[in-house]
Amino acid sequence: xxxxxxxxxxxxxxxxxxxxxxxxxxxxxxxxxxxxxxxxxxxxxxxxxxxxxxxxxxxxxxxxxxxxxxxxxxxxxxxxxxxxxxxxxxxxxxxxxxxxxxxxxxxxxxxxxxxxxxxxxxxxxxxxxxxxxxxxxxxxxxxxxxxxxxxxxxxxxxxxxxxxxxxxxxxxxxxxxxxxxxxxxxxxxxxxxxxxxxxxxxxxxxxxxxxxxxxxxxxxxxxxxxxxxxxxxxxxxxxxxxxxxxxxxxxxxxxxxxxxxxxxxxxxxxxxxxxxxxxxxxxxxxxxxxxxxxxxxxxxxxxxxxxxxxxxxxxxxxxxxxxxxxxxxxxxxxxxxxxxxxxxxxxxxxxxxxxxxxxxxxxxxxxxxxxxxxxxxxxxxxxxxxxxxxxxxxxxxxxxxxxxxxxxxxxxxxxxxxxxxxxxxxxxxxxxxxxxxxxxxxxxxxxxxxxxxxxxxxxxxxxxxx
Numbered sequence: 001x002x003x004x005x006x007x008x009x010x011x012x013x014x015x016x017x018x019x020x021x022x023x024x025x026x027x028x029x030x031x032x033x034x035x036x037x038x039x040x041x042x043x044x045x046x047x048x049x050x051x052x053x054x055x056x057x058x059x060x061x062x063x064x065x066x067x068x069x070x071x072x073x074x075x076x077x078x079x080x081x082x083x084x085x086x087x088x089x090x091x092x093x094x095x096x097x098x099x100x101x102x103x104x105x106x107x108x109x110x111x112x113x114x115x116x117x118x119x120x121x122x123x124x125x126x127x128x129x130x131x132x133x134x135x136x137x138x139x140x141x142x143x144x145x146x147x148x149x150x151x152x153x154x155x156x157x158x159x160x161x162x163x164x165x166x167x168x169x170x171x172x173x174x175x176x177x178x179x180x181x182x183x184x185x186x187x188x189x190x191x192x193x194x195x196x197x198x199x200x201x202x203x204x205x206x207x208x209x210x211x212x213x214x215x216x217x218x219x220x221x222x223x224x225x226x227x228x229x230x231x232x233x234x235x236x237x238x239x240x241x242x243x244x245x246x247x248x249x250x251x252x253x254x255x256x257x258x259x260x261x262x263x264x265x266x267x268x269x270x271x272x273x274x275x276x277x278x279x280x281x282x283x284x285x286x287x288x289x290x291x292x293x294x295x296x297x298x299x300x301x302x303x304x305x306x307x308x309x310x311x312x313x314x315x316x317x318x319x320x321x322x323x324x325x326x327x328x329x330x331x332x333x334x335x336x337x338x339x340x341x342x343x344x345x346x347x348x349x350x351x352x353x354x355x356x357x358x359x360x361x362x363x364x365x366x367x368x369x370x371x372x373x374x375x376x377x378x379x380x381x382x383x384x385x386x387x388x389x390x391x392x393x394x395x396x397x398x399x400x401x402x403x404x405x406x407x408x409x410x411x412x413x414x415x416x417x418x419x420x421x422x423x424x425x426x427x428x429x430x431x432x433x434x435x436x437x438x439x440x441x442x443x444x445x446x447x448x449x450x451x452x453x454x455x456x457x458x459x460x461x462x463x464x465x466x
Contacts, residue, residue: 040119043083043127047071060124061087065156067096067148069175074188080130089124094150096128097170100359102144109371111146111359112277113243143179146197146373147172163321165385166205169355170378198361200376203228204322205356209387210298211394212290217340221288224333224353227306227326237303239362240280242332245354247273254345280330296394304329319388354380
């Protein structure tokens with residue numbers, strides 16, 4: 001559906017709604033009282049306030065685990081309520097977790113992922129409140145809903161391919177409905193039309209690891225991406241809205257030491273999670289150059305085809321396998337990574353990326369530009385998942401043509417210091433090597449001596465007994 005056609009449809013819809021309100025043909029639809037301290041009304045009672053609502057059209061079905069948005073309503077307290085048909089209620093009492101809503105349409109379409117709070121339940125119907133949402137005071141209000149989510153259940157939901165290490169946190173269900181609310185003479189009326197969405201059919205969330213160069217503390221940049229394919233063909237991808245959650249972490253490991261009776265330690269600590277909603281464009285280029293010596297400069301585009309991505313990166317065999325059946329790549333987030341090695345411990349610090357989902361895609365196919373909401377699950381990078389590129393510790397020797405004088409002087413001084421150190425240490429180098437070997441073998445010699453001592457003691461005791 002083209003944007004111009006959408007405008008005509010919306011204009012016609014508004015004209016019909018306004019005329020029907022004036023003539024009294026459209027009764028008010030679902031509503032609910034939300035006074036503080038009062039229990040929320042039944043979703044069925046609310047829905048029956050619409051004379052056109054037919055409860056028999058929504059039978060129970062223990063094998064249907066979907067969520068289907070039936071209606072929305074604005075409460076007297078300015079809350080947005082969502083009524084959901086859940087056929088498997090009573091067998092699988094799932095609760096919707098979040099929902100994608102845009103309060104603008106056409107070229108201004110912009111979805112946000114809102115959390116849902118369950119208020120009441122009656123048979124196969126549930127009523128939810130949209131968290132952190134306040135109804136606008138405009139006469140005309142839009143609620144374009146692309147999809148609704150619930151938690152992933154491995155027993156009933158389709159999983160990922162064997163090569164995909166990701167974890168699914170929430171599954172989504174298509175809604176594709178535009179609800180319109182109109183206030184006239186203090187009365188609110190609702191209408192609904194179906195809209196077009198695009199669905200993600202295959203998806204992988206991974207990351208590239210780029211070294212920041214030589215430094216006292218080993219550090220890198222983790223560049224996260226999502227590769228995907230859709231149920232509609234895309235010739236050119238111009239924009240993408242994406243939602244994800246990040247969480248900074250620190251992992252500390254100390255190796256057990258039997259001699260000092262040290263049991264060791266493994267500690268993982270997380271900071272508070274942070275939600276992100278970003279718009280990516282095809283003409284945005286990212287540049288990264290670490291602060292260490294011999295750091296290489298990396299560049300990439302926020303939106304790339306899979307073919308471009310493969311051509312520009314040195315991918316592992318596993319990384320190439322993860323890109324099979326994918327068409328586009330969104331490179332959406334960069335995180336710092338550091339690794340500090342001690343004598344018998346190490347500390348790792350970085351950022352974990354969770355719940356990645358695509359909200360909107362603006363693309364061109366056969367000369368027509370589409371701007372559509374997306375139906376997509378929430379996917380997470382698995383613990384211990386490896387980077388998808390080979391060149392994770394890549395350095396680049398300096399180019400004197402484009403190096404600034406400060407960096408050039410620092411490089412020369414470092415080389416001179418290294419050469420002088422080698423020259424000064426050359427006479428004593430054999431002794432240093434012997435000392436290192438002696439220190440390494442000393443514990444084993446001590447253990448051997450202890451074992452021999454124990455053996456001698458046992459022989460003496462046996463002789464006395466004889």
